[in-house]
Amino acid sequence: MMNLQDSFLNHVRKENLPVVIYLVNGFQLRGLVRGFDNFTVIIENEGKQQLVYKHAVSTISPVANITIMQPEKAEKKE
Template structure:
């Protein structure tokens, strides 16, 4: 069975679980810094200085973690 991996979800979930601070660069050049608290198909919830921000993914250019993130791909080969 061929299962597609959604790298975006894997990455965001890992920075969320490991509590890695991120810098989110928006398409207008603005920068947001904080911790990813949650996400769905269209948005990311960022906790920044005690305030929560709902950021639409279509406005995001880059998500840059403050440290390296270990991404593990579970591949079942038959």
């Protein structure tokens, strides 16, 4: 099962939904998520790509609200 972070990033990537990435130093990056892994996010703006380390990211805000559906964990019977 995909975690919430991966589901969010995958959704904005697939939908080409612009995001604002706020870094821990206060800097803002705007653009489209082109790819990601466990440690990094590739963002593209005006034809230029940047590799951003996730440990430097504070917040990622999409320009529009999104809905991510995740299957609920099966309840254990006692």
